[in-house]
Structures are given as C-alpha cells and as structure tokens.
Amino acid sequence: MTAGISASMTAQLPPPPDGRQWVRLCPASEVPDDEGRRIGTVPPVAAFRQGTEFFCIDDTCTHEKYSLAEGWAEDGVVECTLHFAKFSLRTGEVLAPPATEAVKTHPVAVAGDDLYGALPANYLTRKGG
Numbered sequence: 001m002t003a004g005i006s007a008s009m010t011a012q013l014p015p016p017p018d019g020r021q022w023v024r025l026c027p028a029s030e031v032p033d034d035e036g037r038r039i040g041t042v043p044p045v046a047a048f049r050q051g052t053e054f055f056c057i058d059d060t061c062t063h064e065k066y067s068l069a070e071g072w073a074e075d076g077v078v079e080c081t082l083h084f085a086k087f088s089l090r091t092g093e094v095l096a097p098p099a100t101e102a103v104k105t106h107p108v109a110v111a112g113d114d115l116y117g118a119l120p121a122n123y124l125t126r127k128g129g
C-alpha cells in the first residue's frame with residue numbers, strides 16, 4: 001500500500017508537517033457541506049466542508065466507534081448520529097458528551113481539483129489515493 005500521490009501533484013502542496021504525508025482524499029467537489037465523506041484509509045478519516053473551508057478528522061467517534069462521516073456538520077462542529085456527541089472540526093475537541101476523548105485532526109490542502117490530507121505516516125492508504 002502506498003500514498004498514491006504523484007510527484008507533480010506533491011510539488012503543488014506545501015511540505016507536510018513532520019511525520020506526515022500528503023494523501024489524496026477525494027475530489028474537493030465531492031465533499032458535502034453538511035455531512036462528511038468517509039475515506040478508506042486505515043484507520044479511516046473523514047473529510048468535511050463548511051462553506052469554502054475543508055477539514056479532515058479521524059472518522060471513528062471516540063465514544064463507541066461510530067463513523068463521524070455519518071454525522072451532521074454545522075458551524076465547524078460535527079455531531080455523531082449514534083449518541084449525539086459533538087466534536088470541533090478544527091481542533092477535534094469534544095464539545096458535547098457522551099464522548100470524552102478528542103478525535104485527531106489532520107491538515108488539509110486543495111491542489112487542482114482534489115482535496116489532500118496530511119496524514120500520519122503510519123496511516124495506510126490504497127494505491128491511487
């Protein structure tokens with residue numbers, strides 16, 4: 001498994017933070033404005049859009065391992081649909097119980113038509129992004 005990102009595309013992105021690699025998540029146009037788009041990395045991450053701003057967080061709710069991409073996103077906050085915990089899309093912090101542990105957040109960038117996430121190097125991706 002590799003990151004599936006071409007050298008010409010990485011040239012358009014800033015250097016990733018230490019210990020991270022740019023991974024193509026999906027076409028930016030395919031990220032809905034009020035819910036997430038689950039990306040099949042291991043562990044899975046979820047891409048969100050709020051207006052013109054994009055976010056990437058770990059997809060798994062820290063309460064009982066439900067997909068946050070299934071949640072409702074508004075005003076920079078995602079609400080898990082299983083028990084309604086809320087997380088900041090910007091910082092990952094818990095804004096409403098029952099979750100008590102923050103979700104990990106990841107830097108994002110748009111290059112060309114695609115959204116990229118700077119994921120930790122130990123996150124596995126499918127070839128081709």
Ligand code: FES
Pocket residue numbers: 061062063064065066080081082083084085097098099
């Ligand atoms: S699984 Fe998300 S709040 Fe319970």
